[in-house]
Amino acid sequence: MLLTLPSLADSRLNVVATTGMIADVVREIGGERVEVTGLMGPGVDPHLYRQTRSDVVAMSRADAVFWNGLYLEAQLAELLGRLAQRSPVYAVGEAVPKEERLAHEDYVDQPDPHIWMDPSRWRHAVVAVRDALIELDPEATEEFEARTEAYLEELEALDAYAHEVLDTIPASSRVLVTAHDAFGYFGEAYALEVMGIQGFSTESEAGLSRIENLVDLLVKREIGAIFVETSVSERSIRALIEGAAAVGHEVRIGGELFSDAMGPEGTYEGSWLGMLDHNVTTIARALQGSAPELGWQGRLGRDASHTIEEE
Ligand SMILES: [Zn+2]
Secondary structure: OOOOOOOOOOOEEEEEOOOOOHHHHHHHHHHHHEEEEEEOOOOOOOOOOOOOHHHHHHOOOOOOOOEEEOOOOOOHHHHHHHHHHOOOOOEHHHHHHHHHOOOOOOOOOOOOOHHHHHHHHHHHHHHHHHHHHHHHOHHHHHHHHHHHHHHHHHHHHHHHHHHHOOOOOHHHHOOOOOOOOOOHHHHHOOOOOEEEEOOOOOOOOHHHHHHHHHHHHHHHOOOOOOOOOEEOOOOOHHHHHHHHHHHHOOOOOEEEEEOOOOOOOOOOOOOOHHHHHHHHHHHHHHOOOOOOOOOOOOOOOOHHHHHHHHH
């Protein structure tokens, strides 16, 4: 493996990360030793994302590239495969052991890529980031290890909060309907039944029969709230609400969830911890459970107005 030696002027590692979630973890573990460029900002759909010319330049100049893999960034796979032949490329999602990956009936050989939705699986990616950074900059081993330990403690505390508040959702309301199948691991971790209108990927639109089946289910199970996602079109969710209304069943939007992208940069929701806190708190409150309005650490929604003022 060829490593580009950092210049004397800036000894920091220069790395590129694909999704916001991965960029966030590399920043958390790397601290001051690592300069991170994230390719996909808030609201960007990784299933459909294609590299720009400047992305290609950034990736080829970087000391390393971090991506999820597991077919998430489907359009980047070929380019990253080629890049991996000459510089370090880490697919951190693939650190999740095979037996912990979920399959999908519609995708025979493709595991569910949305591993950041469950802290106990995301933990593997965090450890993979730590190991990669140690490989790239062994002198900072102790620092990377200490930062990882502190971060994993926060991850565990958030996981405990998620169990606590999601457990308050009554049995009859434990169904999570979203625009695409991003919440499989989340549902397994917190004992919620999940249904996406579209599959694992957002590449193909849901057919009419899929919408009709889901409308039947909403009516039969008396589901009162479904969720939109920041990185996916609301069209199919609107179709479900209209379909249910046509047969006299009222369904409302329970909130907007961060599925494949995080909130605005520089806000709490623009971090992995904040994104998960937002999702957990929104889902618990919308499905008749109870959770504090401002979430795990009283920080939800606090940074939004601040950011707008600054811009
Ligand atoms: Zn997705």
